[in-house]
Amino acid sequence: xxxxxxxxxxxxxxxxxxxxxxxxxxxxxxxxxxxxxxxxxxxxxxxxxxxxxxxxxxxxxxxxxxxxxxxxxxxxxxxxxxxxxxxxxxxxxxxxxxxxxxxxxxxxxxxxxxxxxxxxxxxxxxxxxxxxxxxxxxxxxxxxxxxxxxxxxxxxxxxxxxxxxxxxxxxxxxxxxxxxxxxxxxxxxxxxxxxxxxxxxxxxxxxxxxxxxxxxxxx
Amino acid sequence: xxxxxxxxxxxxxxxxxxxxxxxxxxxxxxxxxxxxxxxxxxxxxxxxxxxxxxxxxxxxxxxxxxxxxxxxxxxxxxxxxxxxxxxxxxxxxxxxxxxxxxxxxxxxxxxxxxxxxxxxxxxxxxxxxxxxxxxxxxxxxxxxxxxxxxxxxxxxxxxxxxxxxxxxxxxxxxxxxxxxxxxx
Amino acid sequence: xxxxxxxxxxxxxxxxxxxxxxxxxxxxxxxxxxxxxxxxxxxxxxxxxxxxxxxxxxxxxxxxxxxxxxxxxxxxxxxxxxxxxxxxxxxxxxxxxxxxxxxxxxxxxxxxxxxxxxxxxxxxxxxxxxxxxxxxxxxxxxxxxxxxxxxxxxxxxxxxxxxxxxxxxxxxxxxxxxxxxxxxxxxxxxxxxxxxxxxxxxxxxxxxxxxxxxxxxxxxx
Numbered sequence: 078x079x080x081x082x083x084x085x086x087x088x089x090x091x092x093x094x095x096x097x098x099x100x101x102x103x104x105x106x107x108x109x110x111x112x113x114x115x116x117x118x119x120x121x122x123x124x125x126x127x128x129x130x131x132x133x134x135x136x137x138x139x140x141x142x143x144x145x146x147x148x149x150x151x152x153x154x155x156x157x158x159x160x161x162x163x164x165x166x167x168x169x170x171x172x173x174x175x176x177x178x179x180x181x182x183x184x185x186x187x188x189x190x191x192x193x194x195x196x197x198x199x200x201x202x203x204x205x206x207x208x209x210x211x212x213x214x215x216x217x218x219x220x221x222x223x224x225x226x227x228x229x230x231x232x233x234x235x236x237x238x239x240x241x242x243x244x245x246x247x248x249x250x251x252x253x254x255x256x257x258x259x260x261x262x263x264x265x266x267x268x269x270x271x272x273x274x275x276x277x278x279x280x281x282x283x284x285x286x287x288x289x290x291x292x293x294x295x296x
Numbered sequence: 297x298x299x300x301x302x303x304x305x306x307x308x309x310x311x312x313x314x315x316x317x318x319x320x321x322x323x324x325x326x327x328x329x330x331x332x333x334x335x336x337x338x339x340x341x342x343x344x345x346x347x348x349x350x351x352x353x354x355x356x357x358x359x360x361x362x363x364x365x366x367x368x369x370x371x372x373x374x375x376x377x378x379x380x381x382x383x384x385x386x387x388x389x390x391x392x393x394x395x396x397x398x399x400x401x402x403x404x405x406x407x408x409x410x411x412x413x414x415x416x417x418x419x420x421x422x423x424x425x426x427x428x429x430x431x432x433x434x435x436x437x438x439x440x441x442x443x444x445x446x447x448x449x450x451x452x453x454x455x456x457x458x459x460x461x462x463x464x465x466x467x468x469x470x471x472x473x474x475x476x477x478x479x480x
Numbered sequence: 481x482x483x484x485x486x487x488x489x490x491x492x493x494x495x496x497x498x499x500x501x502x503x504x505x506x507x508x509x510x511x512x513x514x515x516x517x518x519x520x521x522x523x524x525x526x527x528x529x530x531x532x533x534x535x536x537x538x539x540x541x542x543x544x545x546x547x548x549x550x551x552x553x554x555x556x557x558x559x560x561x562x563x564x565x566x567x568x569x570x571x572x573x574x575x576x577x578x579x580x581x582x583x584x585x586x587x588x589x590x591x592x593x594x595x596x597x598x599x600x601x602x603x604x605x606x607x608x609x610x611x612x613x614x615x616x617x618x619x620x621x622x623x624x625x626x627x628x629x630x631x632x633x634x635x636x637x638x639x640x641x642x643x644x645x646x647x648x649x650x651x652x653x654x655x656x657x658x659x660x661x662x663x664x665x666x667x668x669x670x671x672x673x674x675x676x677x678x679x680x681x682x683x684x685x686x687x688x689x690x691x692x693x694x695x696x697x698x699x700x701x
């Protein structure tokens with residue numbers, strides 16, 4: 078099973094590398110939005126709270142533009158039949174999940190410096206700031222993978238994905254926005270409880286996704 | 297669409313399913329392959345005395361016009377993927393590739409393949425882990441004479457050890473099988 | 481047992497009478513406190529409807545071999561009724577909020593929770609219509625509802641800490657009934673019972689209509 082999953086991930090990254098759809102679209106979106114905001118702000122400093130909100134709005138919509146791709150592509154190209162014929166649903170899901178988590182992590186690594194640079198952000202508690210950003214990213218990408226699978230079976234995907242993702246993302250976004258704003262504003266800020274919450278959320282939601290994936294994947 | 301079908305087969309045997317377009321040949325094959333659920337009834341695969349649980353992809357090789365492969369991958373990569381998914385070694389990959397005359401093209405991406413070449417690759421991917429049950433939906437479509445010859449050569453060589461079900465309207469393919477059912 | 485929902489014909493009028501005549505007006509709020517007997521039951525039924533939808537979806541997926549599609553229809557009907565009650569609860573709540581605190585909306589934890597519930601319902605119905613031609617719709621839609629249901633405990637944990645600076649509303653929260661006299665308590669209980677019966681009645685009706693529609697479809701095939 079592990080070999081199958083690794084084979085899947087290899088395949089997905091190979092394909093992504095060769096046509097670079099998700100990464101380029103998502104990154105372009107994040108980059109353009111950050112620039113637009115920086116331009117519109119015209120040098121007026123934002124409060125840490127505002128920065129947190131804007132940063133996470135950008136992150137959330139970057140996720141919306143890129144995390145459904147891995148399933149939608151299979152449906153659109155008609156290759157999901159090939160997958161069905163070659164792997165158990167659990168292997169498919171694990172591979173897509175890890176792919177999404179990795180992809181989003183990479184996107185965050187690219188977006189964060191851009192944001193810090195163009196918005197002239199001063200981070201007071203870097204450790205927890207990074208913790209919120211990356212753990213929040215993991216929470217989002219892991220919980221949205223099954224929704225990506227759901228959306229790939231439906232029509233109107235571009236609009237549907239944010240609609241079904243928002244209710245599920247709200248707990249993460251609330252915790253993470255508040256935490257980010259505090260870690261931006263105060264030196265020495267520390268709240269391990271939030272980290273535990275994010276981990277618990279990711280873990281539970283991922284476990285539930287596993288149970289439900291079979292019903293979402295093809296017969 | 298399909299009503300009251302009852303069928304039982306054991307290795308070795310070969311069956312052709314024929315019928316006009318739209319009579320349900322593909323659907324029947326898909327149900328047996330485990331990729332479609334019948335509204336009523338069950339399909340069961342047995343290895344010895346033990347019933348196997350769906351999905352049974354490791355026991356079946358499926359070829360169909362509906363099957364689409366990844367354009368961005370090479371033949372070699374697709375074989376690598378299939379073997380890893382089915383826990384088979386890749387030792388026979390080159391053997392199969394040369395059997396179907398694709399050895400020279402194994403490093404090319406699928407987007408550069410003609411439809412005949414893609415069809416041959418589909419056959420290779422279905423056969424590579426030597427599954428006991430082969431489900432072939434119009435396997436000869438898009439194949440030239442040479443491709444068909446290669447296909448029948450292979451099928452002839454394994455005929456005595458496997459269950460083979462071919463859904464087709466081609467005389468040559470239907471005649472290859474010992475039994476036949478006609479739908480519609 | 482089938483006709484238990486018909487009790488609503490008796491209990492609802494009783495609840496209305498009690499709300500307006502029997503229960504005394506609350507201190508400080510005056511006559512506007514009577515909204516309590518509408519708003520709280522509506523909110524309670526919204527949550528109940530959601531739970532029922534979620535449980536039915538869970539049952540459909542994990543028992544009965546995926547053949548008991550009437551559960552999916554029932555879940556959908558419950559969600560539709562739930563959405564209606566959620567909207568009414570929000571509306572009645574915001575009217576009351578305006579009368580008590582001077583503003584229609586202020587992101588109090590309870591208000592936030594009800595909005596989130598509405599978001600889930602909206603997502604559910606959007607998904608349902610986006611899957612119109614898909615034969616796997618019952619499974620996918622049920623999976624989404626179960627998934628959404630699992631995130632609810634996290635909301636319960638998160639929401640209160642998000643808005644700690646706002647005033648608590650002991651009157652809206654039925655757990656802290658320190659301000660309720662017994663007459664009000666009885667009226668509130670009756671109202672809750674009445675609205676629950678109303679929900680049951682509507683759900684039963686909707687399920688019967690759906691069953692007839694499905695039968696008709698079966699005959700046409």
